[in-house]
Amino acid sequence: MxxxxxxxxxxxxxxxxxxxxxxxxxxxxxxxxxxxxxxxxxxxxxxxxxxxxxxxxxxxxxxxxxxxxxxxDYSKFKYEQAMKAKKARKHQTTVQIKEIKFRPKIDKHDYETKKRHVIRFLESGAKVKVTIMFRGREMVHAERGLVILERLAEDVKDMSIVESQPKLEGRNMLMLLAPVKKEPVKGEKAAVEAAEDAEIEVDAPDADTEVPEIEVETTDAEVETTDAE
Missing domain, CATH: 3.10.20.80 (Translation initiation factor 3 (IF-3), N-terminal domain)
Known part of the structure; x- marks a missing residue:
């Protein structure tokens, strides 16, 4: 639609x-x-x-x-990507961003080698910034870089989502992949849901009972960025 x-x-x-x-x-x-x-x-x-x-x-x-x-279908695409990104971010506190660089004329062997690096980074929980580097007249055929990025996204779709769609920045085409959190097995999932839904009942304090204040310290999530060839 x-x-x-x-x-x-x-x-x-x-x-x-x-x-x-x-x-x-x-x-x-x-x-x-x-x-x-x-x-x-x-x-x-x-x-x-x-x-x-x-x-x-x-x-x-x-x-x-x-x-x-x-x-x-752009509306459907945006909705699905937003839901996947939300799922990937859930309970995530520390994020690493690794970078892998490709050339638009990369051969099959180099592609497979770099893909293994991408898989290893995703399995470790890191996001992966994938960069296609164009030189000279290679910019005339920018679609070749897009084909490589879409091929990579398809190859690792079982373990990642495309958090940032391919886009050109100067002479580079960029895409950001984020790992998808694995669903727990049936028994573990039930235990997690039970723990989250459990409520602890306590007796209300008497009116004359002094209730101490509790200070809760919060910290922002740390984002660590590293580069990798």
């Missing part, structure tokens, strides 16, 4: 991609709803393709030449 565009007086968010009629470029490199490469389209034609499927056209790489757009 297509996302509704806001009225003319509502400011457009600078943190979200342009969608549908907000896309300003006349042409785009189009990616289908299943991730298939559809080629170069006039944006007006790409909008019709998305509309025929009752989906949205989302500009995911605005600085590429031409910009890269993808067909998707």
């Amino acid at each position: 297509r996302a509704a565009d806001s009225g003319g007086g509502t400011p457009i968010s600078t943190t979200e991609p342009r969608i549908n009629e907000r896309i300003r470029a006349p042409r785009c490199r189009l990616i289908g709803a299943e991730g298939e490469q559809l080629g170069i389209f006039n944006v007006s034609d790409a909008l019709r393709v998305a509309d025929d499927q009752a989906l949205d056209l989302v500009e995911i790489a605005p600085t590429a030449d031409p910009p890269v757009c993808r067909i998707m």
Whole structure:
């Protein structure tokens, strides 16, 4: 279902991609709803393709030449990502961010080696910042970097979510992966739920009884950032 565009007086968010009629470029490199490469389209034609499927056209790489757009249900996508991110953050107090760098022309062996590093970081509970580094005229084919990031996200989807979608920053394309907390086994889950739901009953103090105040000290969660090749 297509996302509704806001009225003319509502400011457009600078943190979200342009969608549908907000896309300003006349042409785009189009990616289908299943991730298939559809080629170069006039944006007006790409909008019709998305509309025929009752989906949205989302500009995911605005600085590429031409910009890269993808067909998707944007409202559903945002909701699912928000729920996954909320689940991943639950009970999380310390976060490490590791970085893995790829080149757009990476060969199969190097890809598999770097993927193993990503898996190891995710299994340790760290988030992984994945960077595609472009040089020279490689920026003309920014979609190659997007293909690598989407392939990696698919390869590790059982243990991670895409917390930050692929986006271009200068000559780099970035994506942030976050580990998904494993669900406890059936017996453990029941024990955890029982402990959380348990209530401890105590006798109310007499009116003349002095109740001491209890000070609770809270600390902010620590975020540790480290780099890794």
